[in-house]
Amino acid sequence: MIMSRIEAPSDDVTGNLLDRLLTGLPAEAVHTDPDVTASYAHDMASFCPAGAPAVVVLPRTVEQVQHVMRVATELRVPVVPQGARTGLSGGANASDGCIVLSLTRMDRILDISPVDRVAVVEPGVVNAALSRAVGEHGLYYPPDPSSWETCTIGGNIGTASGGLCCVKYGVTAEYVLGLDVVLADGRLMSTGRRTAKGVAGYDLTRLFVGSEGSLGIVVRAVLALRPQPPRQLVLAAEFASAGAACDAVCRVMAGGHTPSLLELMDRTTVRAVNELTRMGLPEATEALLLCAFDTPDPAADLAAVGALCGAAGAPQVVPAEDTAESELLLQARRSSLVALEAVTGTTMIDDVCVPRSRLGDMLEGVERIAGKYGLTIGVVAHAGDGNTHPTVCFDAQDPGEARRARESFDEIMALGLELGGTITGEHGVGVLKKEWLARELGPVGLEMQRAVKDVFDPLGILNPGKLF
Amino acid sequence: MIMSRIEAPSDDVTGNLLDRLLTGLPAEAVHTDPDVTASYAHDMASFCPAGAPAVVVLPRTVEQVQHVMRVATELRVPVVPQGARTGLSGGANASDGCIVLSLTRMDRILDISPVDRVAVVEPGVVNAALSRAVGEHGLYYPPDPSSWETCTIGGNIGTASGGLCCVKYGVTAEYVLGLDVVLADGRLMSTGRRTAKGVAGYDLTRLFVGSEGSLGIVVRAVLALRPQPPRQLVLAAEFASAGAACDAVCRVMAGGHTPSLLELMDRTTVRAVNELTRMGLPEATEALLLCAFDTPDPAADLAAVGALCGAAGAPQVVPAEDTAESELLLQARRSSLVALEAVTGTTMIDDVCVPRSRLGDMLEGVERIAGKYGLTIGVVAHAGDGNTHPTVCFDAQDPGEARRARESFDEIMALGLELGGTITGEHGVGVLKKEWLARELGPVGLEMQRAVKDVFDPLGILNPGKLF
Numbered sequence: 031m032i033m034s035r036i037e038a039p040s041d042d043v044t045g046n047l048l049d050r051l052l053t054g055l056p057a058e059a060v061h062t063d064p065d066v067t068a069s070y071a072h073d074m075a076s077f078c079p080a081g082a083p084a085v086v087v088l089p090r091t092v093e094q095v096q097h098v099m100r101v102a103t104e105l106r107v108p109v110v111p112q113g114a115r116t117g118l119s120g121g122a123n124a125s126d127g128c129i130v131l132s133l134t135r136m137d138r139i140l141d142i143s144p145v146d147r148v149a150v151v152e153p154g155v156v157n158a159a160l161s162r163a164v165g166e167h168g169l170y171y172p173p174d175p176s177s178w179e180t181c182t183i184g185g186n187i188g189t190a191s192g193g194l195c196c197v198k199y200g201v202t203a204e205y206v207l208g209l210d211v212v213l214a215d216g217r218l219m220s221t222g223r224r225t226a227k228g229v230a231g232y233d234l235t236r237l238f239v240g241s242e243g244s245l246g247i248v249v250r251a252v253l254a255l256r257p258q259p260p261r262q263l264v265l266a267a268e269f270a271s272a273g274a275a276c277d278a279v280c281r282v283m284a285g286g287h288t289p290s291l292l293e294l295m296d297r298t299t300v301r302a303v304n305e306l307t308r309m310g311l312p313e314a315t316e317a318l319l320l321c322a323f324d325t326p327d328p329a330a331d332l333a334a335v336g337a338l339c340g341a342a343g344a345p346q347v348v349p350a351e352d353t354a355e356s357e358l359l360l361q362a363r364r365s366s367l368v369a370l371e372a373v374t375g376t377t378m379i380d381d382v383c384v385p386r387s388r389l390g391d392m393l394e395g396v397e398r399i400a401g402k403y404g405l406t407i408g409v410v411a412h413a414g415d416g417n418t419h420p421t422v423c424f425d426a427q428d429p430g431e432a433r434r435a436r437e438s439f440d441e442i443m444a445l446g447l448e449l450g451g452t453i454t455g456e457h458g459v460g461v462l463k464k465e466w467l468a469r470e471l472g473p474v475g476l477e478m479q480r481a482v483k484d485v486f487d488p489l490g491i492l493n494p495g496k497l498f
Numbered sequence: 499m500i501m502s503r504i505e506a507p508s509d510d511v512t513g514n515l516l517d518r519l520l521t522g523l524p525a526e527a528v529h530t531d532p533d534v535t536a537s538y539a540h541d542m543a544s545f546c547p548a549g550a551p552a553v554v555v556l557p558r559t560v561e562q563v564q565h566v567m568r569v570a571t572e573l574r575v576p577v578v579p580q581g582a583r584t585g586l587s588g589g590a591n592a593s594d595g596c597i598v599l600s601l602t603r604m605d606r607i608l609d610i611s612p613v614d615r616v617a618v619v620e621p622g623v624v625n626a627a628l629s630r631a632v633g634e635h636g637l638y639y640p641p642d643p644s645s646w647e648t649c650t651i652g653g654n655i656g657t658a659s660g661g662l663c664c665v666k667y668g669v670t671a672e673y674v675l676g677l678d679v680v681l682a683d684g685r686l687m688s689t690g691r692r693t694a695k696g697v698a699g700y701d702l703t704r705l706f707v708g709s710e711g712s713l714g715i716v717v718r719a720v721l722a723l724r725p726q727p728p729r730q731l732v733l734a735a736e737f738a739s740a741g742a743a744c745d746a747v748c749r750v751m752a753g754g755h756t757p758s759l760l761e762l763m764d765r766t767t768v769r770a771v772n773e774l775t776r777m778g779l780p781e782a783t784e785a786l787l788l789c790a791f792d793t794p795d796p797a798a799d800l801a802a803v804g805a806l807c808g809a810a811g812a813p814q815v816v817p818a819e820d821t822a823e824s825e826l827l828l829q830a831r832r833s834s835l836v837a838l839e840a841v842t843g844t845t846m847i848d849d850v851c852v853p854r855s856r857l858g859d860m861l862e863g864v865e866r867i868a869g870k871y872g873l874t875i876g877v878v879a880h881a882g883d884g885n886t887h888p889t890v891c892f893d894a895q896d897p898g899e900a901r902r903a904r905e906s907f908d909e910i911m912a913l914g915l916e917l918g919g920t921i922t923g924e925h926g927v928g929v930l931k932k933e934w935l936a937r938e939l940g941p942v943g944l945e946m947q948r949a950v951k952d953v954f955d956p957l958g959i960l961n962p963g964k965l966f
Contacts, residue, residue: 144752145855146884168754190697201695203704204672219942225851226883227669228920229658229708230927230938231947231965236671236704240697257754284612286636286725326794383693387613415694416614452696459698470698474687478953479699485949497699 044084047105047129051087054097059135061086070112070130071123076378076426077436078120078461083110086130092210092218092249095131099247100216102129108494111243113153113185116177118379119460121189121242121496131247133184139163140250147255148207148224153184153248160253169255172199175456176364184248190240192456194363197414198290198324199256201456203239210250211238214487224252237482242458243493245486262290263328264356267339268315268346272296272397272409275317276390278342279413282321282335283386289335291322292414293363296393299408299421302369309362312346317393319344319413320359366410367421373406376426378439379419382446383455386416395445396420403438405431417455418446440466459497467497512552515573515597519555522565527603529554538580538598539591544846544894545904546588546929551578554598560678560686560717563599567715568684570597576962579711581621581653584645586847587928589657589710589964599715601652607631608718615723616675616692621652621716628721637723640667643924644832652716658708660924662831665882666758666792667724669924671707678718679706682955692720705950710926711961713954730758731796732824735807736783736814740764740865740877743785744858746810747881750789750803751854757803759790760882761831764861767876767889770837777830780814785861787812787881788827834878835889841874844894846907847887850914851923854884863913864888871906873899885923886914908934927965935965 044062051060061067062085072080084107089095102109108128115122124130137154144167151160157178161171174193175181181191187209192201208222222228222235238245269275275294282292295303295318300311311318319339323331329349336347350356371377384392393409396418400407411418420442424435443453443466453459453466468476480498512530519528529535530553540548552575557563570577576596583590592598605622612635619628625646629639642661643649649659655677660669676690690696690703706713737743743762750760763771763786768779779786787807791799797817804815818824839845852860861877864886868875879886888910892903911921911934921927921934936944948966 143853143855145748146853147751148853190701192695196695200672201697203697203701204668213942213946217942219946220940221943223851223920224853225885225919225923226854227660227664227851227880227885227923229669229671229924230920230922230931231935231943232709232713232950233658233671233704233707234943234946234950236701239701241700245700257756280613283615288725383691383695385611385614385616385692386694387611412695417693417695451693452691452698454698455693455695456697463698467699472688474681474685475689475699475702478681478687478702481953482700482702482950485946485953 047084047101047107050101050105051085051098055087055089055094059088059090059094067130070132073115073117073120073122075118075120075460075462076376078123080123081126081128083124083130084127086132088132088135090135092212095212095247095249096216096218098129098131099212099214102491103215103489106489106491108491110493111188111247113182113188114180116181117185117189117460118457119462121458121460123461125495134182136249142167142169144169146224149253149255151183151251151253153182153251155183157181157183157186164255165258168258170258171205171253171255173202173205176367183251187239187248187251188242189458190456192412192417194291194293194412196412197292198288203236205254206235206239206251207254208252209235209238209248211246212249213246214489214492222252240458242460242496244483244497245492259324260326261353262322262324262356263332263350263353264320264322264359265332265336265347265349266359267319267336267344268312269317269319269344272317272393273390274343275319276393278319278339278344279389280387281338281342283414285338287331287335289321289414290324291320293320294411294413295363295366296409298406299366299370299410302373302408303362303365306369306372307362307365311362320363322356370408370421370423374423374425376424378422378435380439380442381419381454381457382442382451383415383417384446384449384451386414388449388451389413389416391449392418392445396442399438399441403434405434405438407438415455416451461496464497515552515569515575518569518573519553519566523555523557523562527556527558527562535598538600541583541585541588541590543586543588543928543930544844546591548591549594549596551592551598552595554600556600556603558603560680563680563715563717564684564686566597566599567680567682570959571683571957574957574959576959578961579656579715581650581656582648584649585653585657585928586925587930589926589928591929593963602650604717610635610637612637614692617721617723619651619719619721621650621719623651625649625651625654632723633726636726638726639673639721639723641670641673644835651719655707655716655719656710657926658924660880660885662759662761662880664880665760666756671704673722674703674707674719675722676720677703677706677716679714680717681714682957682960690720708926710928710964712951712965713960727792728794729821730790730792730824731800731818731821732788732790732827733800733804733815733817734827735787735804735812736780737785737787737812740785740861741858742811743787744861746787746807746812747857748855749806749810751882753806755799755803757789757882758792759788761788762879762881763831763834764877766874767834767838767878770841770876771830771833774837774840775830775833779830788831790824838876838889838891842891842893844892846890846903848907848910849887849922849925850910850919851883851885852914852917852919854882856917856919857881857884859917860886860913864910867906867909867913871902873902873906875906883923884919929964932965
């Protein structure tokens with residue numbers, strides 16, 4: 031959709047905006063065709079309002095991003111930065127009349143250094159592309175959100191994404207060493223470092239990670255890498271109750287183990303996955319735990335974990351024979367959300383993280399909430415992190431059910447806070463949870479966060495209506 | 499030194515300050531005896547100006563800290579927070595007429611949870627006390643600055659301390675999950691979480707780590723713990739040049755190894771340590787590399803690293819026989835700075851971190867600088883991190899030599915920046931490096947950092963004159 035095919039802008043304001051944008055961007059980078067702009071209106075979250083962008087721009091250079099921000103500042107036009115729009119909180123949703131700033135064409139891997147164990151990338155690099163590229167150097171970029179085949183590093187940074195690896199390797203934030211950021215007024219700021227350590231001034235790098243495009247536009251990132259670990263071996267343990275599975279999780283973590291993955295699927299999820307994939311997971315089980323190690327002797331580590339699962343009451347503990355069988359089990363886990371979506375057509379995926387000692391209480395509470403609202407709520411969890419994804423399944427065509435879905439979703443967040451947890455472990459706040467962010471932060475925290483926002487975005491043009 | 503022994507305040511301002519402080523603090527927590535206050539005037543950095551505090555307060559509760567900050571805000575009195583004053587950048591140095599706010603009496607460990615793998619502590623807890631306490635639960639708090647036997651967690655958080663462990667386990671910042679902070683106006687703010695993951699709002703926790711008390715007073719911290727690893731086994735490798743040792747470091751890190759420690763001592767340091775301790779380190783060597791593993795099979799890992807050292811030209815590679823011999827080698831390393839201080843009486847310890855691929859260039863440059871200024875500069879380095887501590891030895895009584903020491907110290911920082919590094923890997927900016935922080939950040943970065951400071955400290959009463 032290049033400029034020549036663009037319809038006439040609807041009014042003078044948009045016309046002026048386009049004229050100004052085109053002084054520093056090639057025509058092929060500026061899109062106003064409503065069919066095109068509509069396709070950039072929202073990410074993958076349910077129940078989040080999205081407006082109609084005035085224009086979608088797809089810059090290829092830092093200078094072009096600077097130009098866009100200078101124009102936006104000059105004309106006071108909101109800017110919504112986007113990666114692959116795989117987010118689950120509406121953080122990339124357009125607002126009416128905004129500039130959608132898609133970073134997907136800035137997709138170059140600029141450097142990979144095995145000695146320094148860093149990669150330098152543009153924001154549009156796809157997570158899987160980076161993973162594969164560094165893998166060729168024997169290196170490993172751990173963060174692996176379930177959308178890793180399509181999501182971008184810029185999006186991962188914006189939402190501080192997690193994944194299955196976090197129980198051992200942590201979240202995106204821990205891999206971002208330095209950033210180049212285009213500020214609201216178009217100036218370029220470098221934060222952080224390329225070195226392994228560095229404490230010169232405030233950690234603005236980390237401030238930008240998870241800021242959902244509300245403080246500036248990340249145009250380059252220095253990422254930390256690790257040596258590639260051995261391939262992981264997975265064990266599956268069945269439990270007669272979710273509580274027993276959570277007890278096993280606590281035993282494993284308190285026992286000094288460091289699994290590379292420790293995931294839980296409840297009965298609803300197991301059945302949904304079987305329904306979708308015919309994988310033949312154990313239907314009768316109330317909770318399935320998957321545990322993996324990528325250590326030098328994973329079989330020995332799995333045996334120790336298997337014994338702990340047994341002590342917690344697991345009737346059945348099955349270690350995978352090899353990495354191929356392990357991969358099948360992981361596929362089952364990875365298909366969970368799609369499988370749950372197939373149950374009733376629509377899902378709302380929550381992302382509440384609790385101290386892992388409270389995981390059992392959390393699951394028990396979610397079951398109670400599902401009963402109260404008469405809804406199916408499947409739970410998959412990064413159990414080793416205490417990070418649950420209670421997934422409310424509902425028929426979006428039924429207004430009553432949709433309302434109950436939203437109410438149960440909120441009640442799950444309230445439960446998470448009550449248990450000492452957070453409303454979001456890895457998906458971010460976006461539009462979906464902004465009222466809840468205020469509850470989690472409290473008035474003082476909220477005031478200081480808003481004040482930080484004002485420092486970087488005095489005109490309020492950066493992704494307005496998100497977070498706060 | 500309790501209030502009954504305090505001399506009359508020198509003027510009305512101080513009198514009023516004391517009166518106000520004593521409305522919310524017990525007399526025994528408020529010290530104005532000049533001998534006492536003078537002993538709180540500065541940390542362990544050389545060449546940093548320090549003023550005379552008006553008063554030293556030693557609160558025991560969060561409420562008392564809040565009271566101090568309310569009074570400070572009301573009367574516009576600067577507050578200098580302090581831990582054990584083991585810092586090396588003057589970040590805890592008093593300014594004239596300030597309130598020194600020592601957190602050393604808030605030294606309770608409030609919680610240790612093996613399941614959640616967290617500890618909750620007050621800021622005055624000594625690093626070693628925490629390490630030992632969590633060790634009793636089979637847990638490990640990695641950050642180990644060389645002052646770990648005396649320095650406090652609050653000080654570690656303020657300066658974002660590192661240590662020997664960082665090459666595998668990272669720095670203090672990576673272990674701080676959440677904070678309670680008393681703001682400049684006395685309000686209490688909680689940041690972060692107790693959970694393994696969490697992305698609700700901006701990461702203010704990380705903003706406070708390394709902020710040197712310039713944004714607020716940390717009164718409680720939730721710290722991440724790890725399972726206690728096996729005891730590490732150390733190898734010593736001699737090299738005929740510092741360049742060859744740096745080459746070995748690059749081979750080890752590019753080779754996918756994850757040592758628990760990878761340290762370098764140059765010839766000057768080795769000789770100084772022998773002089774002080776009679777340890778009998780190899781005097782003829784130009785550089786000594788210490789490498790350790792805390793893996794299940796450290797001997798095998800050390801053998802692989804030994805081979806890489808050999809390939810880099812090491813004439814002598816000696817693995818320790820056991821953990822006792824390993825501990826001796828680490829003692830040699832840990833005594834380096836004291837040993838260098840003994841050479842000429844005074845040292846300035848630099849803290850430049852470069853990408854590890856530039857470590858050889860850094861060491862070569864430091865040798866050139868030492869020659870240029872006719873000074874002894876010993877280098878110890880957390881080589882695996884590229885974090886060097888070039889230590890300028892000089893006679894402080896000789897003004898010319900002292901001037902040359904400062905000039906060489908600055909030239910080392912300039913070299914670090916030129917090599918793509920940072921002026922501080924783990925010691926912080928304090929008073930010592932504030933001109934250099936401006937150089938490293940550049941005008942835009944500096945402006946934004948100052949603006950963040952203004953959000954949290956609009957009156958400029960929090961540790962003024964530090965960082966900026």
